Amino acid sequence: MTQTRHRILILGAGFAGLWSALGAARQLAEVGRPEVEVLVVNPRDHHSIRVRNYEEDLADTLVPLPQVLNPAGVGWLQGQAHQIDLSRREVEVATPDGLQHVGWDRLVLATGSRLVRPAVPGIEHAFDIDTYDAATRLGVHLAQLGRQPPAEGRWTVVVVGAGLTGIELASELPQRLRRLTGEPVRVVLVDKAPRVGHAMGGAQPVIEGALGALGVEHLTGTSVARIDADAITFADGSRLATRTVVWCGGLRAHPLAEQLSPERDGLGRVYVDEFMRVRGVPGVFAAGDVANARLDGEHESVMSCQHGRPMGRFAGHNAVCDLLGLPMLALRMDGYTTLLDLGPWGAVCTEGWDRRLSAEGDEAKRIKMTVNRERIYPPRSGARDDLLAAAAPVVQGIPLRTRATGS
16 A cells, blocks of 8 residues: 655754754654655754854854754755745745755744844944854954954954843953954943843843953943944944944844744744644644744743754654644743853853842853753764654753752
8 A cells, every 4th residue: 555755844954943853753753654754944054053153163063964864864955945835835945956846744934033133324344143154254354353454443342232142242252352462352242221131130230240350341221323344333423443343133033934924923933832833824833933932821932942942842743743643742841041151251040030040150151061062962973863862852951050060
């Protein structure tokens, strides 16, 4: 008897997309359904550990897709998804070989988020670290500053946006710049909010003190009016000479979300239920930065790998179950932890949605490094059994300080 070939199509290979694929592959292996194909579409041939783009050395932040997907029996197509046809269940994909129309039986949208670049005059002069390529361009630029003619502001870097990404980058920069020059360096962190790290609860004073110890200046309650190649101008008319402005001003869901549903939140994310199904769109799931989920029945998911990875695992698992008529699993996450790297000073760790400070300094740094350099990577062995085991639809806890200190 001939079996009909079915396909679960996953758009994106970031944290949510990669783990959606492995989650689907795991469940198919569990139920023994080899006639169902899992296919990933991604513009690049690697999975990027995006949350490490603030670091100087990015060599270990790219994971080749064949290394992870091939052993798990997941197919992948390099290309950019442009158009989703819900009625025909097809996606138009621009590949190096031309346009392809890829069909699906179940779809998982996991294309992530993009940096918001507002209509600020001269914004094209600003760098960013939203992608591996962008972070690499910033690194090349910084390394070449010493070859430029001496000028005011040559060794001044302005980071716009004092969210987690902006704070992490600003914390790294003083030491990074001092390795490049013997001249005085200056790092200025700019934000419209009245205080740096204002949303970090009990960790806020610690963050402010750490930045001061690192020599990072704060310019708060300020917006940007214009960026030029040699200066930045603020809304009050003041001007600061600089050759380097880095924009870290917030994220928005990938625009493909607009093609799924008119019902989206203020960040452009589609709403999903506890099974990661897009509300009102049969056969379509979403996970990660492109999806808004109520993970504990009250709080909305955050654009982070902490939420993207389990959302992906459950989306992939449930896409298989939905296709095969099996019971699905609801995702619930009752805890929430924030880890913020503060460069040579250390880090801070908070717990709960009110962000209670739970660790700081070297202790928090050990936790952060365990997460950033071990926990969020797919198994380094590349073995099929290890990959599928890691994709189990469960919620992993953050390694607490007792583990970090070896007790």
